[in-house]
Amino acid sequence: MSARPTLNVLWMYPSILNLYGDRGNLMALRWVGEQAGVDVTVRRVEHLDDKADLGWADLIVFNPGELALMPDVITAVMGQRAAIGNYASQGKVIFATGTSGALLAKRTARRSGSNFPGLGLLDMVMTERETPLGDDLITRIDDLGDDIVGNQIQMVDASLGDGQTPFGRVVYGYGNAGAGTADGAISRGVVFTNHLGPVLVKNPWLTLWLIRRALPEAASHLPAPDDPQMRSTWNLERDSSAAILRFTTAKEKPSYATHAGNQSRRDR
Amino acid sequence: MGQLRFRAALGAGKMAALGARFIDPSRGTNISGRIALAIDPDFLDDVANIDPQHTILITGTNGKSTSNNLIVHVLRTAGHSVASNLEGANMKPGAATTLIKNTGVTGKLKSRYLVLEADERSLPAIREAIPAAYLCVTNIQEDQVQRNGDPEYIQRKIASVIDDSLTVIVNNEEPRALALGDLAGRAITYSVAPYAPLAPSPEPGSAIEDSFWHVTNPCPRCHDALVFSAETMPSVGVFHCQRCGFASQEKPDHQVTAVDFDKGEFTVGDRTFTLAYKTPYFLYNHILAYALAKELGISDDDIAEAFATFTNVGGRFEAVEVDGTPLHYIRMKQENPETLQSAFDVIAADPRRKAVLIGLDTVHDFVPHYTNSFYAFDCDLGSLLASGVDHAVCFTETVCYDVANRLRYAGMPEENISIVPSNDPVEILAAISDVDVEAVYLITWLSFFDALKAHLARTGGASGDSGTNAEGDPPGGKRDEKKRASAAAKKGRDAAARRLSAGKATLTEKKATLTQKAADRKRKNAPVSVDETIDEMSDETKEEQR
Numbered sequence: 001m002s003a004r005p006t007l008n009v010l011w012m013y014p015s016i017l018n019l020y021g022d023r024g025n026l027m028a029l030r031w032v033g034e035q036a037g038v039d040v041t042v043r044r045v046e047h048l049d050d051k052a053d054l055g056w057a058d059l060i061v062f063n064p065g066e067l068a069l070m071p072d073v074i075t076a077v078m079g080q081r082a083a084i085g086n087y088a089s090q091g092k093v094i095f096a097t098g099t100s101g102a103l104l105a106k107r108t109a110r111r112s113g114s115n116f117p118g119l120g121l122l123d124m125v126m127t128e129r130e131t132p133l134g135d136d137l138i139t140r141i142d143d144l145g146d147d148i149v150g151n152q153i154q155m156v157d158a159s160l161g162d163g164q165t166p167f168g169r170v171v172y173g174y175g176n177a178g179a180g181t182a183d184g185a186i187s188r189g190v191v192f193t194n195h196l197g198p199v200l201v202k203n204p205w206l207t208l209w210l211i212r213r214a215l216p217e218a219a220s221h222l223p224a225p226d227d228p229q230m231r232s233t234w235n236l237e238r239d240s241s242a243a244i245l246r247f248t249t250a251k252e253k254p255s256y257a258t259h260a261g262n263q264s265r266r267d268r
Numbered sequence: 269m270g271q272l273r274f275r276a277a278l279g280a281g282k283m284a285a286l287g288a289r290f291i292d293p294s295r296g297t298n299i300s301g302r303i304a305l306a307i308d309p310d311f312l313d314d315v316a317n318i319d320p321q322h323t324i325l326i327t328g329t330n331g332k333s334t335s336n337n338l339i340v341h342v343l344r345t346a347g348h349s350v351a352s353n354l355e356g357a358n359m360k361p362g363a364a365t366t367l368i369k370n371t372g373v374t375g376k377l378k379s380r381y382l383v384l385e386a387d388e389r390s391l392p393a394i395r396e397a398i399p400a401a402y403l404c405v406t407n408i409q410e411d412q413v414q415r416n417g418d419p420e421y422i423q424r425k426i427a428s429v430i431d432d433s434l435t436v437i438v439n440n441e442e443p444r445a446l447a448l449g450d451l452a453g454r455a456i457t458y459s460v461a462p463y464a465p466l467a468p469s470p471e472p473g474s475a476i477e478d479s480f481w482h483v484t485n486p487c488p489r490c491h492d493a494l495v496f497s498a499e500t501m502p503s504v505g506v507f508h509c510q511r512c513g514f515a516s517q518e519k520p521d522h523q524v525t526a527v528d529f530d531k532g533e534f535t536v537g538d539r540t541f542t543l544a545y546k547t548p549y550f551l552y553n554h555i556l557a558y559a560l561a562k563e564l565g566i567s568d569d570d571i572a573e574a575f576a577t578f579t580n581v582g583g584r585f586e587a588v589e590v591d592g593t594p595l596h597y598i599r600m601k602q603e604n605p606e607t608l609q610s611a612f613d614v615i616a617a618d619p620r621r622k623a624v625l626i627g628l629d630t631v632h633d634f635v636p637h638y639t640n641s642f643y644a645f646d647c648d649l650g651s652l653l654a655s656g657v658d659h660a661v662c663f664t665e666t667v668c669y670d671v672a673n674r675l676r677y678a679g680m681p682e683e684n685i686s687i688v689p690s691n692d693p694v695e696i697l698a699a700i701s702d703v704d705v706e707a708v709y710l711i712t713w714l715s716f717f718d719a720l721k722a723h724l725a726r727t728g729g730a731s732g733d734s735g736t737n738a739e740g741d742p743p744g745g746k747r748d749e750k751k752r753a754s755a756a757a758k759k760g761r762d763a764a765a766r767r768l769s770a771g772k773a774t775l776t777e778k779k780a781t782l783t784q785k786a787a788d789r790k791r792k793n794a795p796v797s798v799d800e801t802i803d804e805m806s807d808e809t810k811e812e813q814r
Contacts, residue, residue: 015484015493019410019418021605021645023481027677042480048492048511066420069491134414135636151640155417197642201673236676240669243689244639247630247666254636 005218007033007211009042010057013065013073016048017100020153022063024198025097029059032200032207035233036222038215048076054087059214064098064196067108067128067155071116074103081119088121093189093214098196099155101184102126105192108156122185122192123161129154129178136248137173137195139183145226146205147171149241150195154178158192160185167193172248189213202241204234270314277308278375281368298357301364312360312397315367317376320401320433324560325394327386327426328406328445329419330606331553332358334580335406336385338557345574346566349379359390363398388422389415395429402563403430403452404437404556407504408444410646411604414633419444423488427451437559439552440520441504447488447514458559459520460551462498462506463527478650489514500548502609502648522559524551539568542576549610585614586717588724590697595708597717602631605646611711616651620706623659624652625696626675627712628667641670649678661699663688664712691716693723 011026026042033040045052052060065073077084088094094104102108105118108126118126133154140147148168158176160166166176167184176182176194184193191210193199200207205225212219223230231238281304288299304311326336333356340352351370353362363384370379386394388408395403408423416422423444430436432453439445440459449455484494485503490512499505508515526535529546536558543550554575561571586597598611608628615624631640653675660680662671672685686699697720700708710717 013493016486016491018483018485020413021642023483024642024645024677027481027645031677044480046493066418066486068420069486072491132414132417134638134640136638151638151642153413153417197640198645201645201677202670236669236673239687240673243666243669247639251637252635 004037004039005215005221006039006041007215008056008058009040010052010054010060011042011044012052012060012062013048013076014044014046014063016069016073017063017065019064019066019098020151020197022097022197025061025063025095025200028198028200028204028207029061029211032204033211035204035230036208036211038211038218038222040211048072052080054080054083057087058092059210060087060092060094062094062096062100062103064100067099067102067110070099070102070108073100074116074118077103077119078117084119085121088188088190091188091216093210094121094191095210096192097199098153098194101158101192101194102156104185104190105158121190122187123164124185124192125159125161126156127159128156133174133178135173135254136244137183138171138245138248139168139173139193139195140171141168144205144209146203146238146241147245148193148195148199148203148206149244150199150202151197152194153196154194158185158194167191172245202237204230204237270308270310273308274311274314274375277304277311278368278371278373280304280307281311281364282373285365285368298359298361298365300368301357301361301366304364304368305361310397311364312367312394315371315375315377317378318382318399319380320399322380323382323384323398323400324402324404325384325386325391325398325400326404326406327388327391328404329388329409329411329422330601330604331406331549332385334550335404335553335556336383337580338553338574338578339404339560340383341578342557342561342566342571342574343381343383343564345577346561346570348381350381350383351377351379352383353385356385358385358387360393360397363394388425391426392429401433402435402437402560404560405439405445405448406552406556407439407442407606409442409503409604409606410643411601411606412633413603414631414638414640423448435563437556437563439504439556440516440523441500441506443485443494443503443507443514443516444488446516456559456563457517457520457522458552458555459516459523460500460527460548460555461523461525462500482648487512487514500551502606502646504548504552522555522562524555527551539572541572544575544578545580547610547614588721590708590724591701593705593708595710597710597720599714599717600711602629602633602713603640603643605643608643608711609647611709612647612649612652615657615709615711616655618707618709619656621656621658621704622707622709623661623700623703623705624657625661625663625700625708625710625712626671627663627691627696627710627716628671629664629691629713629716630666639666639670641667641674644671644674645677649675649680653678653680657684658705659684659686659700659703661686661688661696663696663699664691665689691719693720696720697723 009029014023030040096104103118104121105124105126106120107115107117109115110128111130133152135152137152138147138149152173154174157178160182164185166182167186170181170183208225212222281300284300284303326332336352337354340350340354343350351366353366357365371377405426408419410419427448430448430451434452435454436448436452437456438449440457484496487494487509490509492509492511494507494509496505496507506516524534524536532543532546533540534543534551543554558571588595598614600607600611628641631638660675662668668687668689672687675685676682688696688699
């Protein structure tokens with residue numbers, strides 16, 4: 001590769017889908033991209049009436065937002081439903097966290113009894129919780145050497161269809177439906193996780209994993225998430241992960257039987 | 269039977285209040301109310317002589333304690349008797365305790381006014397029992413997300429109590445609060461006109477390290493992105509929604525039209541008032557109190573006298589000295605980005621060379637405790653770093669690494685960041701023992717500051733107000749401890765430097781350039797004296813947040 005690869009990122013509705021310092025995810029894409037030798041360009045899609053330039057994008061990021069506004073966001077993205085479907089069918093990457101999973105799901109049921117549809121890019125149905133589930137969350141995915149360490153403030157439960165693959169396996173925290181050990185869902189490049197906040201800041205190995213998936217033609221020239229040189233630049237993040245792992249191992253667990261923290265830790 | 273139960277509850281509550289005064293006055297804010305409510309769950313409903321027109325509830329995420337205190341002070345200055353939960357117990361038992369203390373043996377309220385600070389989640393229960401005609405709302409912002417999820421949850425809680433019978437007094441520049449006015453019989457708006465920001469920065473209001481990353485909030489009516497033409501605080505300012513037209517009012521009912529932080533003054537109409545504490549939050553507290561006072565017929569002279577004599581209880585800013593260097597403590601609330609941002613802005617307003625000790629910690633609100641640090645990414649650090657922060661120490665056992673990373677992302681030179689994975693004051697102070705600065709700032713929970721003060725008192729490292737080190741330091745005391753601390757500091761800094769150097773990224777240089785530009789802009793302005801600044805934004809109500 002002679003020229004540095006370029007990653008084009010659409011930051012969807014930055015001021016609308018904005019709850020928990022989530023803008024850090026976009027900063028992390030630029031930061032880790034630079035470390036990996038990728039020029040990362042981020043474009044903001046600011047307003048609900050703005051059209052996203054899907055032909056330009058390699059990666060689309062939906063951070064979480066208040067559930068009450070999701071019907072309006074879904075109405076906005078439905079205006080480009082065919083184009084988004086075409087984008088996803090090419091294996092291009094969409095990364096959604098927290099409540100924005102509702103945008104990718106088939107539908108979401110609110111406690112009021114109302115429902116609103118989603119894009120249906122994942123075989124998943126969401127249900128609003130009465131109270132949020134807030135905790136640390138540690139997820140393991142097969143092709144990452146390091147666990148993903150972060151937080152969940154889970155306001156909707158996700159029920160996956162029989163054929164739907166979870167994004168990862170919860171090794172500490174609550175699963176998609178409060179119960180279970182499934183975190184999120186993945187279908188080709190469409191990724192949903194319950195990790196919210198700046199999860200890509202805390203887990204640069206996941207950030208690089210996403211960048212590589214979003215740039216399949218350049219991926220072979222990019223460092224892998226377990227590249228020793230890259231890992232040596234992530235000491236701070238690794239120290240954070242190790243500290244949180246110690247904390248989650250030692251702390252008092254909730255009494256709910258569904259909590260993965262109450263399950264076997266033999267593989268930790 | 270109901271009246272009998274009420275009398276029994278009242279009597280037991282009064283006895284408990286009396287007992288609490290003798291046993292532990294600091295723990296007596298809730299106990300009598302809890303006992304009364306245990307005996308008579310409808311206790312609040314049965315208190316007599318509450319006049320709705322003289323009953324005011326104050327709620328919101330940040331600033332309700334100070335607003336409550338200020339309003340009570342204005343009313344008392346004007347000669348009125350007031351019952352209030354000034355101690356800060358702002359849930360239903362706290363309200364019950366206030367009534368127990370301010371009723372006679374027959375259960376009749378003795379004061380003319382009843383002013384109650386109400387926790388947002390407890391507001392529906394309090395409002396259901398207490399027929400207030402006025403509801404003051406400070407703001408609705410991100411806070412305690414493990415409980416609340418998102419701010420819209422709190423907005424719904426508050427909205428659920430508003431009906432045609434209620435007059436709401438709402439912040440014109442805070443969109444969620446302003447939107448509540450739609451639901452009320454009447455809405456009175458209070459406002460602070462745009463002014464030269466406390467900590468000058470590339471954008472109005474709080475600093476931003478790079479305007480590209482700046483975010484606001486969704487419109488509470490149509491959910492499109494709000495556009496702010498000026499911000500006095502993050503997402504508080506002159507705003508409009510280009511989709512539905514919802515906007516801050518051009519002519520609010522009561523507005524601060526000018527502020528002079530150096531003089532400690534602000535102007536409403538043609539009258540100038542004293543501003544004792546120089547933060548934007550306090551401006552909003554004052555204009556809220558002014559708006560309510562005018563509604564209740566209080567004269568400008570009485571208001572002016574009250575503002576001039578107001579002293580906030582439980583201030584959130586204290587100073588001690590460490591080896592002759594002033595250490596300013598700013599209290600913050602966990603999981604609350606607004607209080608953290610305000611702390612950063614207060615520090616940014618100090619032109620001295622300084623070190624900052626940042627102790628975001630694991631959240632111990634309820635089980636499961638967790639490691640939330642993400643609200644640091646809600647904050648902008650541009651002005652802070654531009655103001656001359658020579659060194660930062662990130663401490664606490666688990667979260668310190670994430671905070672250090674936040675500083676690194678903001679462009680702080682990595683060699684200037686120390687990581688101390690501990691809550692031990694010795695280790696933390698050691699990290700700055702040979703850093704040459706004019707001031708030290710500490711941002712963390714109150715419990716750590718209390719531990720630090722106790723440590724300094726033991727070692728003679730600070731007297732709290734003398735400005736000098738203790739004379740005649742005992743052999744083997746402070747100096748030996750300093751020596752040990754200095755060695756620990758060097759070890760800690762070396763380790764931190766190794767960690768951080770390994771993670772150095774080229775973005776730092778770009779951000780340092782931006783930081784320097786912001787610093788240059790800042791030094792052209794005269795910031796206020798932080799010695800006179802008190803951070804009011806923390807609620808002083810919940811002991812679990814200590």
